Amino acid sequence: MxxxxxxxxxxxxxxxxxxxxxxxxxxxxxxxxxxxxxxxxxxNLPVADTDRNSRLLDSQGNIIASFSASGRSYEPVPLDQISPQLIEATLAVEDRKFYDHIGFDIWGMGRALLVNLEHMDRSQGASTLTQQLARNLYLSHEKTWSRKLKEAMYTAQLEMKYSKHDILQMYLNEIYYGHGAYGIEAASQMYFGKSAKQLDLAESALLAGIPKGPTYYSPFNHMDNAKSRQQIVLSSMAEVGDITQTEAREAADKALNFKLQSESKVTVNAPYFRDYIRNLVTNQLGISEDQLDHGGLNIYTTLDSHAQQAAEDAVAKGMDPTSDLDTALISMDPRTGYIKAMVGGKNYQVNQYNHTLAKTRQPGSSFKPIMYLTALSTKAMTGLSTFNSEPTLFHYDNNRKTYQPSNFGEKYLGEINMQEAIAASDNIYAVNTLMKVGADKVIDMARKLGIVSPLQSVPSLALGTSPISPFEMASAFSVIGNGGKRMQPLAVLKITDAAGGNIFQAEQESEEQVVDPAAAYVLTHLMESVFETGGTGNRVSSLMKRPVAGKTGTTNTDAWLVGFTPELATAVWVGYDKGREITTTDGHRAAPIFAQYTENALSNVPPKIFTIPSGVVSVYIDQQTGKLATANCPEKKLEVFIQGTEPTEYCTIHGADLKDPATPSGNTEDKRGWWSDFKRWITD
Structure with a gap:
């Protein structure tokens, strides 16, 4: 119509x-x-979990770890610290149009939509780097339409709020590369033992291929898959013109040097210290677990990263990774109480128990200096006081009980003085000392030095039979090393919130003089003999290039070396968790760990002698008689005493000349001699 x-x-x-x-x-x-x-x-975008994590900072303000409920540590690196070839490889295989799109690959999304409609599912994707970043930062990986919608919104926001440079940097620091490695720096260190900046083309192409399937393309799990994926990445780089086909073939054929998988685990810096801080701030400083994990706090600590690395290196070198034998190392600055290094065990991934805090280990002979300090402080004894080292049956508790100690290897030295007893770790001399000064006074001294563990008032206390933690032992020895002044151990200096506001500020307690400085110095002088000829620590004396005082300790189940320099007081323990007896070889591991750690931790610090306080005199002693030496005495030795406890009689068996060769006159003050004056001049 x-x-x-x-x-x-x-x-x-x-x-x-x-x-x-x-x-x-x-x-x-x-x-x-x-x-x-x-x-x-x-x-505002949601707060990413990595942004909410509180951060742990060392004494220099460097981030050493972060706190999160998952235990993951987020340690980003700037884009200029990542190999340009890794960046090119990632863009070539993951998102070639990254710098051209606004967060979405429209053509790719169209193709993916058609495939999904054809198969009536959501298996096909076309995610850009920005979309992947949005998903990793804010969302789960479930395949739902609601998640896709949120992903699109967050992707758009990321593109609006951040530059392409920032987005790419965030992506490379966030993406998962398998085996616990988040971010390219962790992955590079784990697989190749080098920083992300040092990656070459072959290494970059292999790592860039892993995020598509971190398990399937892991070279540790499936080397063939990893190499196949590497070739795809190299071909993609050649297609976009980043490299030539020749360079691609050469990189594909290059042999890669991977770290052993057993050595390639992702670890958190100072993990035992991190856990110690977590417990400290949540139990003592009033910060909740949720605030710690999600409050974005900055926790400034006393940890010295250089010393911590020295501690971890010493433990790694000194311990057998295949053995069940474990260890602990705790170190603090005697002058401030600052905790400088903490290693709670040889392998955190295997055993998270912090042995530095274990109050179940017997310190053995390393406890003896506390007893000798009691004897010196009360002036009941001097370094020249002698006992006969021989099998002895001791009676105590009003003669109702007996105790019969023995020396290691049944080796008895006869009449010896305190310095010889400390050097040789003589048990008979030690128990004689405790019986003379009284166990209760020794316990009182231990309390002054900061030991809080229960101590039994029995003769065996002299041999360290009451369990004490390595933390307590290091703290006690730091008082001796600080001239008898006690500083409370300190780990957290301040805590700020996400906006930088102070929520905690440590107030360093004023130092407390708990021991006579002269007594602390005399004991320090005697303890230096442990590292001299005949001392139980002599085997590591060649490793020590500075004045150091200390004491070894060995029981059937534990081995120790606790000692100090003017800058560091350190306790090293070695033993088994299940109370298994240690072997002689096991017992010899503590001393080398202590020596290597101390030297490396102080590698940038010039050697320094211990400061001589007032109230100390130095005199030459005839070693045969223990009296003041004359010019005719063939064997003279310079010894130190608390003023007023030094010998006053001269040796009379080596001739009639009674003049003290170290002094121009015979008065007591002059008996300190030129050596004492010289050392005092150096340290003042």
């Missing part, structure tokens, strides 16, 4: 209405999109 004239205006009106509707919808869509974009721009 032919069109009549009145139908044409109706058709025009119909088309015009459709056009107006479509135009209106288009304008409305533009306005809606503009409103949505404006809303997204004004709306």
């Amino acid at each position: 032919p069109n009549t004239p009145d139908r044409q205006p109706k058709r025009k009106r119909h088309f015009l209405a459709i056009f107006k509707f479509m135009l209106g919808m288009f304008v409305f869509s533009l306005l809606a999109i503009a409103a949505l974009l404006g809303y997204l721009y004004q709306t």
Whole structure:
């Protein structure tokens, strides 16, 4: 039927209405999109878990670890600290149009949509780096439409709020590379033992291929898959012109030097110290677990990263990784109480128990200096006081009980003085000392030095039979090394919130003089003999290039070396968790760990002698008689005493000349001699 004239205006009106509707919808869509974009721009992104984590900082303000409920540590590196070839490889295989799109690959999404509609599922994806970053930072990996919608929103916000440089940097620090390695720096260190900046082309291509399937493409799990994926990455780089085909072939054929998988575990810096801080701030400083994990706090600590690395290196070198034998090392600055290094065991991933805090280990002979300090402080004995080292039956508790100790290897030295007893770790001399001064006074001294563990008032206390933690032992020896002044051990200096506001500030307690400085120095002088000829620590004396005082300790189940320099007081323990007896070889591991750690931790610190306080005198002693030496005495030795306890009689068996060869006159003050004056001048 032919069109009549009145139908044409109706058709025009119909088309015009459709056009107006479509135009209106288009304008409305533009306005809606503009409103949505404006809303997204004004709306803050969710806080990423890695941004919420509180951070642990060392004494120099460097981040050493972070706190999170998962235990993951986030340690980003800037883009300029990542190999350019790794960046090119990642972009070539993951997102070639990264610098051209606005967060979405429209053509890729269209292809993926058709595939998904054809198969009626959501298996096909076309994620850009920005989309992957949004998913990793804020969302789960479940395949739901609601998650996809949120991902799109967060992707748009990331593109609005951050530059391409920032997005790429965040992505490379966030993406998972398998075996617990988040971020390219952790992955590079784990697989190749080098920083991300040092990666070459072959290494970069292999790592860039892993995120597509961290388990399937792991060279540790499936080397063939990893190499196949590497070739795909190299081909992609050649296609976009980053490298030539020749360079791609050469890189694919290059042999890669991987770290052994057993040595390639991702570890947290100072993990035992991190756990110690977690427990400290949540139990003593009033910070909740949730605040620690998600509050974005900055926790400034006393840890010295150089000393901590020295401690970890010494433990790694000194311990057998295949043995069940474990260890602990705790070190603090005697002058401040600052905890400088803490290693709670040889392998945190195997055993998270912090042995530095274990109050179940017997210190053995390393406890003896506390007893000798008691004897010196009360002036009941001097370094020249003698006992006969021989099998002895001791009676105590009003003669109702007996105790018969023995020396290691049944070796008895006869009449010996305190210095000889300390050097040789003579047990008979030690028990004689405790019986002379009284066990209760020794316990009182231990309390002054900071030991809080229960101590039994029995003769065997002299041999360290009451369990004490390595932490307590290091703290006690730090008092001796600090001239008898006690500083409370300190680990946290301050805590700030995410905005930088102070929420905790440590107040360093004033030092407390708990021991006579002269007594502390005399004991220090005697303890230096442990590292001299005949001393139980002599085998590591060649490793020590500075004045050091200490004491070894060995029981059936534990081996110790606790000692100090003017700058560091350190306790090293070695033993088995299940109370298994140690062998002679096991017992010899503590001393080398102590020596290597001390030297390396102080590698940038010049050697320094211990400061001589007032109230100390130095005199030459005839070694045969223990009296003041004369010019005719063939064997003289310079000894130190608390003023007023030094010998006053001269040796009379080596001739009639009674003049002290070390002094121009015979008065007591002059008996300190030139050596004492010289050392005092050096240390003042």
